[in-house]
Amino acid sequence: MSTINYSEKIPNNVNLSEDRTLQRALEGWQPNFINWWDDVGPEGSTNHEVYLRTAVSVDPQGWAQFGHVKMRDYRWGIFLNPGEAERKIHFGDHKGEAAWNDVPGEHRANLRRIIVTQGDTEPASVEQQRHLGLTAPSMYDLRNLFQINVEEGRHLWAMVYLLHKHFGRDGREEAEALLQRQSGDQDNPRILGAFNEKTPDWLAFFMFTYFTDRDGKFQLSALAESAFDPLARTTKFMLTEEAHHMFVGESGVSRVLQRTAQVMNELKTDDPAKVRAAGAIDLGTVQRYLNFHYSVTIDLFGADQSSNAAIFYSSGLKGRYEEGKRTDDHVLKGQTYKVLEVQNGQLVEKEVPMLNALNEVLRDDFITDSVAGVNRWNKVLEKAGIPTRLTVPHKAFNRQIGALAGIRLSPEGRVVNAAEWEAKKAEWLPTPEDFAFVASLMGRVVEPGKFANWIAPPVMGINRQPVDFEYVRFG
Numbered sequence: 364m365s366t367i368n369y370s371e372k373i374p375n376n377v378n379l380s381e382d383r384t385l386q387r388a389l390e391g392w393q394p395n396f397i398n399w400w401d402d403v404g405p406e407g408s409t410n411h412e413v414y415l416r417t418a419v420s421v422d423p424q425g426w427a428q429f430g431h432v433k434m435r436d437y438r439w440g441i442f443l444n445p446g447e448a449e450r451k452i453h454f455g456d457h458k459g460e461a462a463w464n465d466v467p468g469e470h471r472a473n474l475r476r477i478i479v480t481q482g483d484t485e486p487a488s489v490e491q492q493r494h495l496g497l498t499a500p501s502m503y504d505l506r507n508l509f510q511i512n513v514e515e516g517r518h519l520w521a522m523v524y525l526l527h528k529h530f531g532r533d534g535r536e537e538a539e540a541l542l543q544r545q546s547g548d549q550d551n552p553r554i555l556g557a558f559n560e561k562t563p564d565w566l567a568f569f570m571f572t573y574f575t576d577r578d579g580k581f582q583l584s585a586l587a588e589s590a591f592d593p594l595a596r597t598t599k600f601m602l603t604e605e606a607h608h609m610f611v612g613e614s615g616v617s618r619v620l621q622r623t624a625q626v627m628n629e630l631k632t633d634d635p636a637k638v639r640a641a642g643a644i645d646l647g648t649v650q651r652y653l654n655f656h657y658s659v660t661i662d663l664f665g666a667d668q669s670s671n672a673a674i675f676y677s678s679g680l681k682g683r684y685e686e687g688k689r690t691d692d693h694v695l696k697g698q699t700y701k702v703l704e705v706q707n708g709q710l711v712e713k714e715v716p717m718l719n720a721l722n723e724v725l726r727d728d729f730i731t732d733s734v735a736g737v738n739r740w741n742k743v744l745e746k747a748g749i750p751t752r753l754t755v756p757h758k759a760f761n762r763q764i765g766a767l768a769g770i771r772l773s774p775e776g777r778v779v780n781a782a783e784w785e786a787k788k789a790e791w792l793p794t795p796e797d798f799a800f801v802a803s804l805m806g807r808v809v810e811p812g813k814f815a816n817w818i819a820p821p822v823m824g825i826n827r828q829p830v831d832f833e834y835v836r837f838g
Contacts, residue, residue, distance in 0.1 A: 410838025588682025
């Protein structure tokens with residue numbers, strides 16, 4: 364099962380040719396997918412040949428090969444991790460029972476909702492990023508953008524396969540709808556708020572791939588625990604590809620900071636106006652972008668108390684991050700967890716049933732992981748002798764979902780009144796002037812080995828190629 368069959372119209376390792384009805388249905392969906400890619404995929408890229416990695420196996424050793432390919436000809440497909448014959452459900456009310464290969468009737472609606480919500484995020488990010496290729500800071504970065512785009516497309520295929528195979532007519536209709544909604548569309552937007560935000564520039568893109576793709580890592584990890592075995596096997600393989608997306612974000616911001624620190628040291632200044640005048644992105648702007656993308660992303664985990672989260676866990680549909688490494692009973696009845704709320708103008712903690720707080724558990728795991736990466740960014744500044752440090756804001760800052768929605772809070776976690784919020788908002792979140800300044804830097808640089816003035820080159824190229832390799836051949 365580990366090898367992928369590329370001789371078929373739809374590459375797969377699920378023996379698709381043995382199910383003619385399913386194969387015909389997916390081959391019917393395929394032209395609609397290509398039309399969607401042509402309409403709202405990466406702008407102006409049709410004739411580019413891009414140095415892309417393509418999955419050839421789901422074996423962690425040697426799972427991908429690299430080569431130049433036109434993105435429109437990329438072999439998207441359906442790849443599941445190998446199954447375990449005796450796999451057991453390891454959490455929730457069905458703990459100890461055999462994992463499901465088919466959808467139990469009583470969980471059908473909830474499983475479909477989970478798969479559709481996950482599936483909807485994949486094309487959304489392609490739509491959000493479709494203009495970025497026109498302002499790439501280097502050929503290396505352009506290639507990384509395109510790699511992320513094709514893999515988001517394949518993750519869409521992964522969810523569409525599950526919908527077609529396991530959910531009958533409902534699933535086919537949902538698969539069509541995944542191509543009909545559009546990021547930011549007033550009449551038919553994407554399901555989750557963060558996926559309707561614009562990604563206007565490359566600093567936003569790096570923050571998105573660092574924070575929002577990290578949400579993807581945690582959501583996929585929770586689904587990789589699922590009692591529904593095809594979903595668990597699908598998301599395990601998706602995580603292999605997702606790791607690159609977060610690398611692009613983390614290394615991208617690191618390179619921005621490296622260049623900013625270099626300019627600050629050359630000019631011997633921390634004056635934002637002077638840093639900007641030299642064509643680098645000042646640290647205040649980086650911090651405001653961080654505050655925005657972090658706060659928007661932690662809303663993606665949902666309300667801090669959620670009966671749906673309890674149902675999904677107890678039913679075995681969605682576990683916790685690294686469920687198998689936890690030492691509790693994996694049923695969680697009678698256990699509690701602390702969540703935040705505002706009482707008398709102050710943030711207070713309160714204990715709630717852990718089953719209802721599982722969104723918060725996942726959010727807190729994400730926060731721990733995010734902070735570790737921000738600390739790595741700070742090491743770039745420390746190494747350069749710059750005393751400023753980036754911080755993640757308080758988790759109740761700028762929230763739009765759950766008990767903390769609309770609470771006015773400083774990034775440090777202090778409740779503020781409306782007047783102070785209005786007075787300080789421009790210090791805490793990106794302003795129109797910030798966006799305009801960053802946009803003014805976004806000139807396209809695509810000569811091999813050349814980089815825009817606002818970002819440092821990477822330490823090494825892709826797949827052991829040199830940094831000045833011809834990653835994109837322009838047709």
